Amino acid sequence: MRLSRAFLPTLKEDPADAELVSHKLMVRSGMLRKLAAGVYTILPLGWRVTRKVEQIVREEMDRAGGQELRLPILMPAELWQETGRWEKYGKELFRERDRHDRDYVLGPTHEEAITDLVRNHIRSYRDLPLNLYQIQTKFRDEIRPRFGVMRAREFLMKDGYSFHTDEAQLAASYEEMRDAYAAVFRRCGLEFVIVEADSGAIGGDVNHEFMVTAESGESLIFSSACGYAASSESAKFRVEPAPPEKEAPLTKRETPGRKTVEEVSSFLGVEPGRLLKSLVFFAGPDPVLAVVPGDRELNEAKLARVLGHPAPRLATAEEIEKLTGGPLGFTGPVGIRDGLRTILDVSVQENRNYVTGGNAPDLHLLNVRLGRDVEARERADLSTAREGDRCPRCGDVMRLSRGIEVGHIFKLGTKYSEAMRATYLDAEGNERIIVMGTYGIGITRTVAAVIEQLHDENGIAWPFSVAPYHVHVVPVNVSHPETREVAESLYAGLEKAGIEVLLDDRDERPGAKFKDADLIGVPLRVTIGERGLKDGVVELRDRKTGQVDRIPVGNAAGEVRKRVEEALRKLSPSD
């Protein structure tokens, strides 16, 4: 490609509406422009990168036995009503209505569509397992789109679905997908970790997220040397048994106006960890009392899993008063009325004297003990891990880091196949429910993640595997005839050899060309100028290291080719 003919609008200054480096650089390097909040146009340069990531994903999916297909973006509401997600998916779902007033959704994910397809065509265990995927635009009406393409309302995603006779068959495919995903991100030149995660609105049981490590990441990751790694929504931690305390009589204490953990603990002069925080939630129509230590945060994702409801909501002050008899801020599990399901966090300990709300205005209770005052009927892991917590496996203090979620794989089980009656006949002729897995990769987000990880103060530093071009040829001064001749012939020679090359044939000053080259971030730059030509050489510059090698003009094409091929081999599929 000749830069003089390219639609590649680069910017000297950071766009005013971008925060993240990747967002700024995508706009500045001419990859991306915004059309509306969370809605972007991907320009030619950005599209080249996107297609490379797509192609890597495609190759690894195919290698793992996946078959690519194309599901519709527009789907009738009935399909989503069948699984209950028309209601449960909530406001994220883009809804549409046609001229006949029929409801539709713009697909945020495609479990319904694929399950519909499969139930109509899979009859026998002989047809299983089956692994289908697509790479397609997805729509999610994000509460707050931000960070450019990182959290957009319209974005590119690879979504894959696998179908199985049983859990064992699913487990095998799940492992294959896990390996395939690792291969994809490795080939994109990314550093990543695989973490245990929450399944969110998709549902299902076992699942893992692929996190690209980056300071700017939105997700918190807990990890330890033994290999345990989990997202903050799902991270477990070892509960340290506290020394038993002497029993003391349950005591009422006036705590006028003290509602929050902080207020109560400073008023009573006790540590926050000594309090029990009692929160009333509604999972659909059913109220639940969740109790965690005062120095820990309740983890809504964990609660959602325990309750089997995608989005439990906090009760209002009125509802709390009605259910507990006390106002907001004075709720506790002691003497709570029958029928209000109470779940205690696992880190609430036996043989300790706790402070809880008294379910009455301005009243707290001291020396509350499990077993004696509170029946620990239901126990669950409800609280969020925090800095300093110990690994549930090895007991070491966990490390806290940040990551960008680029991939997520789930063992779905029969959640959708059951709701949609996708069944097969086994060898004995019994009708059985198909077992499913689902696997996603954020394509556009992966592009941003690469930049997030591979950039410097001058711009992007692409790995060869996803770089928009392999080589950037820069004739320093196009009005110098020999410079132009050498550049043109190198350009032609490299193109012919199948190397993707960008030629800066613009009549610009060298400084501007170099700045643009660094910004765009093509991994290899060939500088051709009078200075070098005097000695019969051109310069090869490595974008990442800045290292410059002087190469005789005659060897330039061969050397470039050698380097490109070598680099690509390093990031190629490993069989």
Place this chain on the structure above:
RNA sequence: CGGGGCGUGGCUCAGCCUGGUAGAGCACCUGGUUCGGGACCAGGGGGUCGGAGGUUCAAAUCCUCUCGCCCCGACCA
């Protein structure tokens, strides 16, 4: 949806408080000089100041409404 901020040539911004000629830098066009890390000189084109209503002799500036965008908290690839 709650809280905060911003909308002025293509981009980054000043002007607004204290009403009176719409500005700068970059980008763009023409000519010239230049040419190894975002050149210089001269000339030029381009803006209903987000939109609507109001106050006023007069509104980018003050008031009301509205739309859009960004940031902080509840979602996820």
